[in-house]
Amino acid sequence: MTGGAPRSRPAWALVPLVAVLAGLGAWSGLGAKLDLLTLDQLMRVHRKEAPADILLVAIDEPSLVQFGRWPWPRSLHARLVERLSAAGARAIGLQLILAEPDALRPGDDARLAAAVGAAPVVLPIHPVVLPSRPTASEVLPLPELAAGAALGHVESPLDRDGLLRRLYLWAGAGEAFWPHLALAMLRLGGEAHLARGITPTGEDPPWTAGWVREMPQIVPFHGPPDHFRTLSYRDALADDAALAPVRGSYVLVGMTASGLGDSWPTPVSAGRRPMPGIEVSANLLAGLRAGTLVRELTGPAVSAFTTLSVLLAALGAARLRNLAAAMVLMPPLVIAASLVALRLGIWFPPLWAALGVAAVLMLLQLLRRRAEAAAAAQETLAREARLRRLEAELEHSARLGMVGQVSAAIAHELNQPLAALQAYAAACRRQLRRVDADPALEELLGKITGQADRVATILQRMRALFEQGREPELVAQNVDEVVAEAVQLALLGRRGRPLDLDLDLSARLPPVPMDRIQIQQVIVNLVRNAVEAMRDVPQPKLTVRTRLESDEQVAISVRDVGAGIDPAMRERLFEPFASDKAQGMGMGLYVSRAIIEAHHGHLAFAPAEGAGTVFHIVLPLGGKV
Amino acid sequence: MPGVPTSELVVIVDDDAAIRDSLRLLFQAEGYATLSFASADEILAAARGLPPALLLLDVRMPGRSGMQLLPEILATAPQLAVAIITGHGDVPMAVRAIQLGAFDLIEKPFNEEYLLKAVRDGLEIARRRHEEQQARAAAAAAISRLSAREREILDQIVGGATSKTIAYELGISVRTVEVHRRSILLKTQVRSVPELVRLALQARGTPGAGTG
Numbered sequence: 068m069t070g071g072a073p074r075s076r077p078a079w080a081l082v083p084l085v086a087v088l089a090g091l092g093a094w095s096g097l098g099a100k101l102d103l104l105t106l107d108q109l110m111r112v113h114r115k116e117a118p119a120d121i122l123l124v125a126i127d128e129p130s131l132v133q134f135g136r137w138p139w140p141r142s143l144h145a146r147l148v149e150r151l152s153a154a155g156a157r158a159i160g161l162q163l164i165l166a167e168p169d170a171l172r173p174g175d176d177a178r179l180a181a182a183v184g185a186a187p188v189v190l191p192i193h194p195v196v197l198p199s200r201p202t203a204s205e206v207l208p209l210p211e212l213a214a215g216a217a218l219g220h221v222e223s224p225l226d227r228d229g230l231l232r233r234l235y236l237w238a239g240a241g242e243a244f245w246p247h248l249a250l251a252m253l254r255l256g257g258e259a260h261l262a263r264g265i266t267p268t269g270e271d272p273p274w275t276a277g278w279v280r281e282m283p284q285i286v287p288f289h290g291p292p293d294h295f296r297t298l299s300y301r302d303a304l305a306d307d308a309a310l311a312p313v314r315g316s317y318v319l320v321g322m323t324a325s326g327l328g329d330s331w332p333t334p335v336s337a338g339r340r341p342m343p344g345i346e347v348s349a350n351l352l353a354g355l356r357a358g359t360l361v362r363e364l365t366g367p368a369v370s371a372f373t374t375l376s377v378l379l380a381a382l383g384a385a386r387l388r389n390l391a392a393a394m395v396l397m398p399p400l401v402i403a404a405s406l407v408a409l410r411l412g413i414w415f416p417p418l419w420a421a422l423g424v425a426a427v428l429m430l431l432q433l434l435r436r437r438a439e440a441a442a443a444a445q446e447t448l449a450r451e452a453r454l455r456r457l458e459a460e461l462e463h464s465a466r467l468g469m470v471g472q473v474s475a476a477i478a479h480e481l482n483q484p485l486a487a488l489q490a491y492a493a494a495c496r497r498q499l500r501r502v503d504a505d506p507a508l509e510e511l512l513g514k515i516t517g518q519a520d521r522v523a524t525i526l527q528r529m530r531a532l533f534e535q536g537r538e539p540e541l542v543a544q545n546v547d548e549v550v551a552e553a554v555q556l557a558l559l560g561r562r563g564r565p566l567d568l569d570l571d572l573s574a575r576l577p578p579v580p581m582d583r584i585q586i587q588q589v590i591v592n593l594v595r596n597a598v599e600a601m602r603d604v605p606q607p608k609l610t611v612r613t614r615l616e617s618d619e620q621v622a623i624s625v626r627d628v629g630a631g632i633d634p635a636m637r638e639r640l641f642e643p644f645a646s647d648k649a650q651g652m653g654m655g656l657y658v659s660r661a662i663i664e665a666h667h668g669h670l671a672f673a674p675a676e677g678a679g680t681v682f683h684i685v686l687p688l689g690g691k692v
Numbered sequence: 693m694p695g696v697p698t699s700e701l702v703v704i705v706d707d708d709a710a711i712r713d714s715l716r717l718l719f720q721a722e723g724y725a726t727l728s729f730a731s732a733d734e735i736l737a738a739a740r741g742l743p744p745a746l747l748l749l750d751v752r753m754p755g756r757s758g759m760q761l762l763p764e765i766l767a768t769a770p771q772l773a774v775a776i777i778t779g780h781g782d783v784p785m786a787v788r789a790i791q792l793g794a795f796d797l798i799e800k801p802f803n804e805e806y807l808l809k810a811v812r813d814g815l816e817i818a819r820r821r822h823e824e825q826q827a828r829a830a831a832a833a834a835i836s837r838l839s840a841r842e843r844e845i846l847d848q849i850v851g852g853a854t855s856k857t858i859a860y861e862l863g864i865s866v867r868t869v870e871v872h873r874r875s876i877l878l879k880t881q882v883r884s885v886p887e888l889v890r891l892a893l894q895a896r897g898t899p900g901a902g903t904g
Contacts, residue, residue: 479752482779483708486800490714493804497721516804523801 081430082381089423090374093416094366100228102416105402106285107230107334109409115289118356120316121349123297124151125323130300141165141175145182147304147320152186155314158256159188160248162221162321162329162345165208166193176209184215189251191221194238194278203278205240219251221344222280223331231331231342233363234351235280243281249352252317261356285361285414287354288335292342295349297323317352321345363414372415376401377423381431390432398425458556461587476657478526485522492516539582539665543689546579546613546621547572553587554611557594566598567608576613576621580689581666589659589670593625593682596655600629600680619688620668626681631674640672700815701745705729706777707753711800715748722808724815732761739769744822746814748798751778751785759789766793771825773817775810831895834880842879845872849885850892 092098124147126137134143144161151159161183169175183190190213193206205220207213220238223231236250237243246254253262289295300320302309321344322329329344336342354360364372380401384393398421405417492515499509554570594609601607608628616622632640641660656670663670668686675681702719704712704726712728719726727742729735731753747765749758762774775796776789786797795817796810838846848858855873859866882888 479779482800484710486802487708487710487714489802489804490711490718490807493802493807494714494717494721497718501721519801 079434081434082427083378085423085427085430086374086377086381089377089419089426090370092422093373093419094370098418098422099416102418103226103228103230103232103334105405105417106232106409106414109406110288110334113409115287115359117289117295117349118353119296119312120157121295121353122312122316122318123295123323123343123345123349124300124303124318124320125297125343125345126300126321127323128325131324133301140172141169141179142172143304144320145175145179147300148179148182148186148188150303150310151313151318151320152182154310156318157187157315158252158317159186160191160219160252160317160319160321160345160348161188161216162191162248162319162348164193164206165190165212166206168209176211180209180211180215183212187255188216189219189248189255190216191248192218192239192245194220194222194240203240205245217251217255218245219248220245221248221348222278223344223347224280225331229332231333231347232285233283234286234347236282236284238278238280240278243279247348247351249348249355252319252348252352253355256317258356261358283363283365284351284354285363286333286347286350287357287359287361288333288350289353291335292333292340292346295346317349319345319349319352359412361409361412361414364416369416369419373420373423376404376420377427380424381427384428384431390428390435394425394428394432397428398422454555454559457552458559461553461556461584461591473658474529475661478530481522481526485519485526488519489516489523492519539585539662541580541582541666543578543580544583544586546576546623546686547574549581549583549586550590550611550613550623553590554594556587557591558598561598563602564605564607566601567606569608569610569612571610571612573613573615573621576615577688579621579686581686582662585662586666586684586686589662589684590623590625592655592659593684597625597627597629597680597682600627602629604629616685620685621688623684623686624681625684626675626679628675628677628679631678632672632680641670700819701725701727701743702811702815703727703729703735703742703745703747703772705732705735705748705753705758706750707731708750711750718807719811722811724811732756732758732765736761736765736768739765739772742769742772744771744818745773746811746818747772747774748777749774749794751776759785759792762789762792762794771818771822773814773821775814828894831880831891834891835895837879838876842872842876845869846876846888846892849873849876850889 131137144163148159148161165179190208192208195204195206208216208218220235222235222238224233224235226232234247234249235243236247237245238247239245245251250262253259296312298309298312323343323345325340330341331344331347333342333347380397384390384397387393401421401424402417405415405420408415492512496509496512499512551570551572554568558566558568590611594611597609598607601609606628610624610626612622612624612626614622614624641656660670663684663686666686668684670682670684672680672682700723702715702724704715704719705728706712706715707730709730712730716726716728727745729738732749733756735747735749749762749765751758758776762776765772766774774794775798776794777798777800778785779800789797795814798807798810835843835846844862845858848861853861855866855869859869862869877883877888880888880891882891
C-alpha cells in the first residue's frame, strides 16, 4: 500500500472482517426492504414496450354488464375458446378457477372440456396454503378439463411488504412439479427452446410437506398495469373484427374488473390500481420470450458478491489519497453498478455492499488518521528525546567542564600563596646564611620548602588531570541555531511566571568556529542567570539577540529586566567563588568567561537600558585562531 | 657617557601583594635592587625611565594582561629583559611569550634555582642590551663628528670599495682618499677597517641615525 503505510497489522485485519460482516448482513435479509425499494425504483424507471403478440382478454366491467353476475355459464368460455382458437391463437391461458363442477348446467362442463381439448389451452393450478395445516395442497381444474389441457401454476407470492415481485418458474405441493402458467404457454406455443436453461435439472428432490418453489424469477414488469394490449371479453365474443390480433398471439383470459379478486399490488402499480393476474403472467411470458429475465442472486451468492465488492473497494481505496471523496462517491457507485447488472439480467441487492463499502472506507480513513497521528506523535517523541539527550549531554559536559574549571581555579588560587611561601622561604634561607645561624634552622626551613614543593606537585597533577580536552574543539557552526537550541534547553522544564521571550536572531550570520557544547553551556548559564535575576519581576522579559558585530566578530547578547547587579558585586563578578546566590558556587560566570576567552572572544556585561543587565558574548569569525 | 648601574635591578609586576613582597625579600637577600608594581598599566607608565633591569611580569592580572602589554613595554623600554610569570605554563603560551619578546617563562610556584638562574640570565641580557644600546649611541656620536666628505668616503668603504675605486668614483686622487681614511679612523677611535665597518653599521641601527 502506498501513502500512510499501515503500521498496525491487527487493525488492517478489520478490513476483511467488515467485508465478511457486510456479506453476512446481505445474507441475513436485514434491510432487504431498502434493497427492494431500490429495485422497485429501478423497475419503474426501466420501462419496455409490451409485445404486440401477447393479448389479454379481460373479463371487465362492460362484460359483466352484458353477461350478468359472475360466475358465468361455462358455455360462454367454451365459445370464447372456440373463437380464439379459430382466430389462430398460438396458446390460450385460461386463468380462471375451474375446480368445481357446474351443478346447475352440467352440460356446460362437457362443452368447455370439448373446446379446451380442441384448442392449445393452459389451465391454472392454484396453491392452497392454509395457516392451520402444515401441508399444502393444489387446486386442480376439473379432471375432464385438465385432461385436454396443459397445466401451469399461478401462484402469486407476495413479499413481506405486500407487493408481488417474484414468480417461481416451478412450484407445487410437496414437489416443484408444475411450470408457471406463462412457461406452460410458451411450451404449448412451440417456443420451449426460448426457455432453455430454466427447466429443472431433472434430479428428484425429496418430497416435502409444504408448497415447494424453484427458480424464483423477478417479474420483468414492462410497465404499469394496462400496459399490455387488452380485448374486452364481450368484444371477443361478439366482434369478429376485434379478433384480428389474435392470430399467432398468446392470449391470456382472466379477470380485470375490480372486486373480482385475482389482482395484485406490484411495484409498478404505485398510485394506480393493482395489476390483474393475467397481466402479471403476460409480463413473465414476455420476459421469457425476450430472454430478458432477471436472475436474482440470493443467499450465499449475494454474500460472496457483497464481500468481494467491499474487499475490492478497500483495495482500490487504499491507493487513493482522498478517502473522504471516495466515501461520498463509492457507495452510489455500487448502486449504479447494480443498475448496470440489472440491465444485464442480474439483480444484485446493493444495500449491504454499499454499506460495507462506506464502512470499510470509514475504517480505512480511521486507520490512516491513526497512523498519521501515531507518526506525528512519534516525531514529537523523537524531538523531545533529542532535546533531552542534548540537555543531558550539555549538563554532563558542563559538569565535567565545571570540575575542570573549578580545579584550575583552585590550583591558580593556591598557587599564589604557595609561590609566595616558597619565595619567602628562599629569602629566609639566605638571611640565615648571612647571620651564620644554627644549621638546624636551615634544615627546618628545607623541610618547609619540601612540603611546599609537595603541594605544588599535587596541584600540578590535579591540573594535568582536567587539562585534557579543555581546549575547545572548533567547528564552524550556525550561531542562530546554536543560540536558539541553547535558549530552548535553558528554559526546558521552567516553571513559574510566564516569560516573555524575545529571540531576536540575525539570520544572516556567517558560520562561526566554536565548540558547540561549550558555547551552549555559556548561553544556558547566562539565560538561567537572567531568569534567576527576574525571579521577583512581575513581567519577566528575556531578550536574546545575535548580531554581526563587525567584519571579524559576531555578538550574542542576553538581556534581562531584573534588578541589575549589585555595585559591590560588579568588580568581582567574573572571579571564582563570587556569588550572591544562596545556592551555587559562583563558578558559572568564571567558567563562562574562561570558555569565551579560550575561543579568543570576550564576555562582558553592562547595565541594560531601563532596567536589568545585558551580557555580551563577542566571538571572532575565524581567520586567526 | 651614562654610568653603568651600580646594583642590578629586578622589577616585579604582580597583583598579589604576597608574591611581590616575598620576591622582593628573596632578591634583596641575593643582593639585587628591586622595584614592585601591582599592575601592567603601572609598569607601562614607569618603564621608559628605568635603568637596564630584569622585569618579572605576571600574565594574569586584572585589567590588561601581562601578555597583552608585553610588546608595548618592550617598545617603550628596550633596556628591559622580560620574563613572564604564569600559574600554568603550556607550550603554546611559552611560544607566544617568546614571540612577543620575552626571553623566558617562569612557572608559579617557583623553583628557587630556576628562578635565580633566570634572574641572572635576564640581567645579563639586559646588561648586554644596554651595552649595545650605548655602543650604538657612541658610534652614532663618533660618526656625527665626521665631515661631509669623510662621511661620503665612509659610505664607500662600508659598501666594500677600495681606495682606488673611491678616488675614481669621487674624482679625487688616491692619496687624498688615504688622508681622509686616516682622519676617519682617528676621529672614530677605531684601529682597523673591519672595526670601522661594524661601527658604521651599528650607528645605522640606532634609531634616527641611519637609513634603516
